[in-house]
Structures are given as C-alpha cells and as structure tokens.
Amino acid sequence: MPEVTVLGMRQKGKYDAIGQIIPQLCGFADSRKIPFSGPPAFVCHETTPEEAQKANADGTADIEVVVPVGRRTRGKGNIKCYTLPGGKMAKIVHEGAYKDVGGAYMQLFEWLGKNQQKVSGPIREVYLNEPGKVPEEKLRTEIYAPIS
Numbered sequence: 001m002p003e004v005t006v007l008g009m010r011q012k013g014k015y016d017a018i019g020q021i022i023p024q025l026c027g028f029a030d031s032r033k034i035p036f037s038g039p040p041a042f043v044c045h046e047t048t049p050e051e052a053q054k055a056n057a058d059g060t061a062d063i064e065v066v067v068p069v070g071r072r073t074r075g076k077g078n079i080k081c082y083t084l085p086g087g088k089m090a091k092i093v094h095e096g097a098y099k100d101v102g103g104a105y106m107q108l109f110e111w112l113g114k115n116q117q118k119v120s121g122p123i124r125e126v127y128l129n130e131p132g133k134v135p136e137e138k139l140r141t142e143i144y145a146p147i148s
Contacts, residue, residue, distance in 0.1 A: 003086040006066035015056050018042050021065040028079050038068035042125040089144040097136045121146040
C-alpha cells in the first residue's frame with residue numbers, strides 16, 4: 001500500500017466516535033475545496049482484538065480517522081494534514097454492518113498466525129461506501145494489517 005496524504009483527527013474514546021469524526025473531516029475538506037483521493041479510514045492503534053475490546057469498553061481507545069486528500073493543506077485545531085505511511089499489508093474485506101466486523105478480524109488474525117506474520121503497526125479499516133446510501137448488509141470495509 002502506498003503512502004497517502006490525509007486529513008486526520010486523533011482522540012481517545014470509544015470506536016463509535018468514528019461516525020462523528022468522518023463528517024467533520026469531510027466538512028473541513030469541502031470548506032477548503034480540497035479534493036478527496038480515496039475513501040475515509042479508521043487507523044486502529046490497538047494491535048490485538050483483546051486490546052481493542054478493552055480500550056473500547058474503557059473509553060480509552062486511540063482513535064485516528066483519516067480522509068485521503070488530493071493535496072496538502074494547513075490543518076486547523078485538532079484536524080491535521082500529514083502523510084499516512086504505506087507498506088506491506090495483509091487485507092480482508094468485510095461485507096455487512098460495522099458492528100459485525102469482529103469476525104473478519106478473527107479471520108485476519110487466524111491467517112496471520114498460520115502464515116507466521118506479525119502485525120507491525122496500526123491496522124486500518126477503509127470504508128468503501130456510506131451507511132446512508134446503501135443498506136447495512138451491503139456496507140463494505142477493507143481491513144489492512146501492516147506486516148513485515
């Protein structure tokens with residue numbers, strides 16, 4: 001996966017905040033007439049399913065949400081413009097409700113274990129379509145785990 005210029009926000013909390021952050025980033029880009037260069041994504045800094053579940057339950061999850069953009073810009077407040085690193089990634093696609101994505105993660109981690117691969121950085125969820133525009137069961141999410 002190549003590196004990409006993004007607008008991003010990072011905060012602590014519960015993962016359901018992702019749905020509130022994406023419109024903020026999109027609104028900021030729209031207000032500056034900055035073109036999008038890809039779909040929004042969540043960057044998960046917890047590296048195991050157990051860490052992620054505990055952090056979400058405790059409200060201490062490290063939540064980074066990004067929107068790829070076609071050009072660099074100056075951020076404002078907690079919205080930053082930066083380069084999201086690329087690299088070698090394992091990928092799985094989940095189709096269905098966001099709340100049901102856990103099964104895809106389990107399959108991904110199972111594959112990583114069977115293939116002697118270790119997660120070498122934050123996992124990403126890339127949201128390929130919008131909840132308001134497609135039925136929940138048709139939502140598509142690509143999950144990328146950086147490996148070395």
